[in-house]
Amino acid sequence: MKNGDHLFLVDGSGYIFRAYHALPPLNRKSDGLPVSAVLGFCNMVWKLLKDARDTAVGVTPTHFAVIFDYSSKTFRNEIFPEYKANRTEPPEDLIPQFGLIREATRAFDLPCIEMEGYEADDLIATYARLATEAGGDATIVSSDKDLMQLVRPTVSMYDPMKDRQIGIAEVIEKWGVPPEKMIDLQALTGDSIDNIPGVPGIGPKTAAQLLEEYGDLDTLLSRAHEIRQNKRRENLIEYAEKARISRELVRLKDDVPVELPLDALALNPPNGPKLIAFLKAMEFSSLTRRVAEATGTDAAAIEPAYVEVQKGAEAHGPDLTIPATGTGELGAEGEVAPERAEETETPEKLARKLAEAAVGKQFDRSRYVCIRDLEALNQWVAEARETGLLALTAETTSSDPMQAELCGIALATAPGRAAYVPLAHKDGSADLLGGGLVDGQLAIADVLGVLQPLLHDSAVLKIGQNLKYAWLLLYRHGIEIAPYDDTMLISYVLEAGSQAHGLDALSQRWLGTTPLSYTEAAKGRAKTTFDMIELERATIYAAENADIIFRLWKVLKPQLAARGLVSVYERLERPMISVISRMEHRGITVDRQILSRMSGEFAQTAAAMEEEIYRLAGERFTIGSPKQLGEILFGKMGLPGGAKTKSGQWSTSAQVLEELAAEGHELPRRIVDWRQVTKLKSTYTDALPGYINPDTGRVHTSYALASTTTGRLSSSEPNLQNIPIRTAEGRKIRTAFVAAPGRKLISADYSQIELRVLAHVADIPQLKQAFADGLDIHAMTASEMFGVPIEGMPAEVRRRAKAINFGIIYGISAFGLANQLGIPREEASAYIKRYFERFPGIRDYMEHTKAFCREHGYVETVFGRRAYYPEIRSSNPSVRAFNERAAINAPIQGSAADIIRRAMIRMDAALQDAGLGNVQMLLQVHDELVFEAPDEAVERAIPVIRTVMEGAAWPARALSVPLKVDARAADNWDEAH
Secondary structure, eight states: OOTTOEEEEEEHHHHHHHHHHHSOOOBOTTTOOBOHHHHHHHHHHHHHHHHGGGSSSOSOOSEEEEEOOOOSOBHHHHHOTTTTTTOOOOOTTTHHHHHHHHHHHHHTTOOEEOOTBSOHHHHHHHHHHHHHHTTOEEEEEOOOGGGGGGOBTTEEEEETTTTEEEOHHHHHHHHSSOGGGHHHHHHHHOBTTTTBOOOTTOOHHHHHHHHHHHSSHHHHHHTGGGOSSHHHHHHHHHTHHHHHHHHHHHSOOSOOOOSSOGGGGBOOOOOHHHHHHHHHHHTOHHHHHHHHHHHTOOGGGOOOOOOOOOOTHHHHOSOTTOOOOOOOOOOTTOTTHHHHHHHSOOHHHHHHHHHHHHHOSOOOGGGOEEOOSHHHHHHHHHHHHHHTEEEEEEEESOSOTTTOOEEEEEEEEETTEEEEEEOSOBOSOSSTTOOOBOTTOOOHHHHHHHHHHHHHOTTSEEEESSHHHHHHHHHTTTOOOOSEEEHHHHHHHHHTTTSOOSHHHHIIIIIOOOOOOHHHHTTTOTTSOGGGSOHHHHHHHHHHHHHHHHHHHHHHHHHHHHTTOHHIIIIIITTHHHHHHHHHHHOBEEOHHHHHHHHHHHHHHHHHHHHHHHHHHTSOOOTTOHHHHHIIIIIISOOTTOOBOTTSOBOOOHHHHHHHHHTTOHHHHHHHHHHHHHHHIIIIITTGGGGBOTTTSSBOOEEESSSSSSSOOEEESSOOSOOOOSSHHHHHHHTTEEOOTTEEEEEEEESSHHHHHHHHHTTOHHHHHHHHHTOOHHHHHHHHHHOOOSTTOOHHHHHHHHHHHHHHHTTOOHHHHHHHHTOOHHHHHHHHHHHHHHOHHHHHHHHHHHHHHHHHSEEEOTTOOEEEOGGGGOSSHHHHHHHHHHHHHHHHHHHHHHHHHHHHHHHHHHHHHTTOTTOEEEEEETTEEEEEEEGGGHHHHHHHHHHHHHTTTTTTSOOSSOOOEEEEEESBHHHHO
């Protein structure tokens, strides 16, 4: 190895268990041999070899090795016999796969390294040191905190599950100490999984604070008598020797007498025939095809290799007692997915089997526990650490997580094993304000103090349903939940548009049970807050919900891999929980005085409009009454196009009025204008002040992650995504959204993103070239359609092209285009026909998309998100036509939504890396992101924001057209847009 070379050291044992827990059970067809972990391992290694340069590491390795644990007994057991004594045997179906995974490593022509008496981490430490001394760099492929002590300028870590590089800064951010102090930190905190004692009562944050103050462990222990906190001082003195032993247990040896020299780790291209022979023996046909294509090998000519399957002790290989983390993650682009769809049962059959297994013990509400002392709570925490899984729910006094008070937390560690921790329930008897607290409840601070380390523990997966609510609620208490899964989002990824994703619906669909309803728990008092529900019923309600969430996770999570949707969930959905929660927590400032002034102006405008409406109608009537308005328009005035609803009233919908207005009838036009102004007043200028949080002084909208079929976010309480911006009155509303003193709002908006996606998915050469050249796309379209030179083009011609461009995306009809442009329907029909003639690829795309959706029931975005439209096969022509239009639009709108999600997920880290942590993302409105930045940071922030947004489609699946972002800063939202 020489200067400039790069060594990848893969934590093989960690890969095995991540692969195993990411997939549902998979058996070889020919003999039933369990092979799910082998498949996951092979796919992960293949992707790392193939795509390393396109990951966060950004380099192709020159040297490569996979490091395994030889056995569970090492020199550390001589230091401390109880080391790792708590660990349990691995799952039975995983044991025979240990040896197969070693064979897989050799089939890839990769060094497979292990050594008796040492752990894999020691070998990794040794090779990392050797690489550095030889002038090279090393990347440790793992996210294990035990390896973070090795990080330095020439040694980093890489978490392939999150596509995240871990360097010195990331270690400090995560643990509060630099890598060289990780040994002392772990010596203080200990590790219950590895049975490393540490010092009782000292968690990571406390340890980091102590090390910052005293420098190192030895100094701290020698000066422990100076500690002011009695219990902490006593523990440090009493357990000083245990801390020193713990330090020796966590310290990695970097001088292991390894047998293979660095040069033996040089990476060679995979031997196609050798690797394919192994893959065929495992019956991994999908991966076999991909390898054959990449290596130029004729797979049909290769015979399966003979692979001896070891069973029992000789098959164990890696540490027998590594616990299941339950993280269920499988890497960047879901490479396992194609294999699963082909080599397992159908997703439907698999789901039924998983549902049966997840129910396990039948639901028994009498088994749920009410936890009322810390000792019992600690026992549940220990259970969660042992299983690596924890389902949880938070019970509160409000649906608004920014104002809700926590009154209880429910936990589940296994099917049927659930409990509720009441915190602030009231007896309701003392006075009219709700009474005093029920006796025997734990203090919120004490409970959160016990739960905080667990909720931060990377070895325990936290599972929720609509977890964003609990995440934000606990974030207000200084707790960030990680890692996590969300059953609602998993269901959303699996079946967006075809099923409901609420807990009751999922429970009935997958588990065949109906949970206790809130009204039942509250004894029919649906409007009472949860803190007023008696403890026995609150325990049943909350614990049952946690139990259901746990079981749903076991049913739903494996289906992601079975349906090829791992990447969509892990890259587009799950990361949004923390991103959106932080945005909601930040909120945005709204100026009450501006709103009050506008409200008065709108009232005056509406009053003037009303007088004009009365004049045109010839009488006064209640304009807001559909019945009275219908009688005026169609009964008295006899306007055309009147139709009655099922109730016998004339229809006065917005569409009916718009059509009448387009035909030149003045009264309907005035009614439309009046409705817009009064809606702006009631929905925004009158209502927004009521949404200002009394504690923060800001408005905190709530984003729904699983409410649209296409992946777009929706906003409520208040809805900030439907503020009209096409009218001057609508734009005025945005002037009330202002930056805090000394700061500016930055609006960053994708330019014509859906047209760009259309050009890509429909493969329209003219549009793609126009975007590549930076042309005015509407002028170019007008020139193509109407033969008018771009130079000096009349504004009306460009406006018509613009209406057609955007209308085509949404399946606009000739009637709709005629209304929009105010032209005869025949002329609009001719425009649409000419458009398809000039851009025939669009019609081809539409027909292909409809045919695909009719066959499969769904369509896909560029990034693999599925939107289901089962009613596209409906015998009802209008229902079928609606679903066809929606199916055509979904890949375009959904891909645009995916792109902005990818930008949002990357944004905070990019700003932090640029030293702009004080720039905060506040709002997402369709294709726009809104930020707040200090005045002095604006000029540096805008290029970073633009770079992240314009690069959001890469590196996963590059668009064939460039993305463009317009960004401006101002004192209010309207001026910034």
